[in-house]
Amino acid sequence: MMPGLQYSLFLFFCLTSCQESPASQSCLNKQQLLATVRQMQQFLKGQETRFVEGIRHMKHRLTTLQNTLTKAAPEPQAVFCPVLEVPLHGKKFGTKNMVDHEVHFICNPGFQLTGSSSRMCQPNGTWTGEATQCKGVSECTPHFCQNGGTCVNEGEQYKCICSKDWTGSNCQYQTQTVPPTWSVTNDPGFSRKPRCAKFDHMQQCSCEAGFHMSGTSENSICQDVNECKVYKLEGAPGLCMHTCINIPGSYHCSCPTGYRLFSDGKSCEDIDECVLLLHNCTTGTMCINTGGGFQCVNPECPKPNGNVSYVKTSPFQCERNPCPMDSRSCHYAPKTISFHYLPLPSNLVTPTPLFRMATASAPGRPGPDSLRFGIVGGNSRGHFVMQRSDRQTGELILTQSLQGPQATQVEVDMSEYLGRSFQAKHVSKITLFVSAYEF
Ligand SMILES: *[C@@H]1O[C@H](CO)[C@@H](O)[C@H](O)[C@H]1NC(C)=O
Ligand SMILES: *[C@@H]1O[C@H](CO)[C@@H](O)[C@H](O)[C@H]1NC(C)=O
Numbered sequence: 104m105m106p107g108l109q110y111s112l113f114l115f116f117c118l119t120s121c122q123e124s125p126a127s128q129s130c131l132n133k134q135q136l137l138a139t140v141r142q143m144q145q146f147l148k149g150q151e152t153r154f155v156e157g158i159r160h161m162k163h164r165l166t167t168l169q170n171t172l173t174k175a176a177p178e179p180q181a182v183f184c185p186v187l188e189v190p191l192h193g194k195k196f197g198t199k200n201m202v203d204h205e206v207h208f209i210c211n212p213g214f215q216l217t218g219s220s221s222r223m224c225q226p227n228g229t230w231t232g233e234a235t236q237c238k239g240v241s242e243c244t245p246h247f248c249q250n251g252g253t254c255v256n257e258g259e260q261y262k263c264i265c266s267k268d269w270t271g272s273n274c275q276y277q278t279q280t281v282p283p284t285w286s287v288t289n290d291p292g293f294s295r296k297p298r299c300a301k302f303d304h305m306q307q308c309s310c311e312a313g314f315h316m317s318g319t320s321e322n323s324i325c326q327d328v329n330e331c332k333v334y335k336l337e338g339a340p341g342l343c344m345h346t347c348i349n350i351p352g353s354y355h356c357s358c359p360t361g362y363r364l365f366s367d368g369k370s371c372e373d374i375d376e377c378v379l380l381l382h383n384c385t386t387g388t389m390c391i392n393t394g395g396g397f398q399c400v401n402p403e404c405p406k407p408n409g410n411v412s413y414v415k416t417s418p419f420q421c422e423r424n425p426c427p428m429d430s431r432s433c434h435y436a437p438k439t440i441s442f443h444y445l446p447l448p449s450n451l452v453t454p455t456p457l458f459r460m461a462t463a464s465a466p467g468r469p470g471p472d473s474l475r476f477g478i479v480g481g482n483s484r485g486h487f488v489m490q491r492s493d494r495q496t497g498e499l500i501l502t503q504s505l506q507g508p509q510a511t512q513v514e515v516d517m518s519e520y521l522g523r524s525f526q527a528k529h530v531s532k533i534t535l536f537v538s539a540y541e542f
């Protein structure tokens with residue numbers, strides 16, 4: 104601030120005093136005045152870049168705040184969708200019927216699913232998709248009866264006659280004590296006694312939701328269905344974003360440390376340690392939230408070198424001090440160096456734009472008439488390209504996905520030209536914090 108203020112007061116003084124007494128000897132000559140004017144212009148340019156950077160930073164902060172608030176806001180009004188029945192000959196996963204919650208269906212072996220395999224509760228209290236049904240196969244297809252069973256036509260229905268030791272509508276269960284692979288058998292906590300009642304001298308037994316019956320008809324037991332495993336075997340994605348934990352009769356999802364389970368019960372959302380003050384960054388360093396954690400950063404300006412020296416003008420920006428008029432090397436050194444920290448998920452789909460760099464020309468003064476953008480450094484340059492996205496803007500594009508966890512750096516520059524003559528160079532140092540997960 105101070106040098107600029109001095110220039111302007113000085114300039115003002117000169118202009119006014121010279122106008123009043125044009126012959127005054129105390130005035131600077133034209134050359135000196137022009138030099139001062141140029142330095143003033145540079146100073147204003149610097150101020151403007153800083154101002155633009157400041158606004159960008161504030162916008163980013165606001166967006167972050169907005170996101171946090173939107174996520175944290177309670178559902179405006181609890182809307183419920185009607186509870187969906189478990190389809191006959193099928194299973195239902197997911198029990199919540201609030202907005203944005205999903206339920207999934209699968210059919211028992213030998214039955215075909217019609218309608219939707221996943222349905223989501225919409226804000227107007229209706230489910231997406233169509234009613235789900237598990238329909239018996241209408242023909243004796245080769246694999247309808249498993250384990251050596253024979254398919255027979257019985258009126259309109261098709262039925263399996265199972266070979267010895269097999270049972271179930273498709274002969275999929277062994278009549279002996281061996282239950283299907285996806286049931287939990289080695290833990291008594293995951294078994295229940297069936298509820299049985301006698302109808303017409305016939306014993307009828309059933310299991311609670313989330314359990315299935317196995318064993319012989321005289322000696323049956325309800326064993327937990329491992330939803331996590333069934334779902335995986337079915338090749339259906341998305342029961343849980345991270346880890347599925349089977350519990351007796353049901354399941355729940357869990358997230359890695361640094362994340363918490365989102366209100367849909369299946370997604371993981373990052374915990375912003377910086378906003379929630381859960382970080383241990385010391386004073387003088389800044390907290391950067393990353394996927395699953397945080398980093399403490401302290402960007403430093405380059406050390407003075409010859410006529411080139413820098414001053415920190417904001418926590419994330421360095422500006423070059425004015426150069427001696429005739430020092431070429433100083434003039435070519437970066438005029439501003441800014442620092443950027445981007446958290447990224449692992450294995451991001453590419454190509455994806457990561458960062459934009461634009462020029463800011465002072466009002467009433469012609470801006471640079473051409474710009475050149477480039478990648479000047481960093482430890483993984485091969486993953487990026489820098490290209491122009493419009494006349495004033497360059498864009499850093501990730502072209503090869505990055506596998507986390509890792510931190511990597513890339514340095515880009517923008518050179519401004521006016522009438523083919525070099526004006527100034529700006530450098531942005533970008534650090535990417537790639538999380539260990541794809542979310
Ligand atoms: C509920 O919303 C969905 C999508 O927003 C729409 O397709 C559907 O027709 C709506 N149903 C009713 C009953 O309003
Ligand atoms: C800050 O916390 C991290 C773990 O979150 C730990 O590894 C590190 O040692 C801590 N640093 C200090 C200075 O306490």
Ligand SMILES: *[C@@H]1O[C@H](CO)[C@@H](O)[C@H](O)[C@H]1NC(C)=O
Nearest residue numbers: 408409410427428429430432
């Ligand atoms: C610094 O600038 C002066 C002109 O003001 C020049 O003579 C000198 O060579 C420069 N020094 C370096 C190290 O570039």
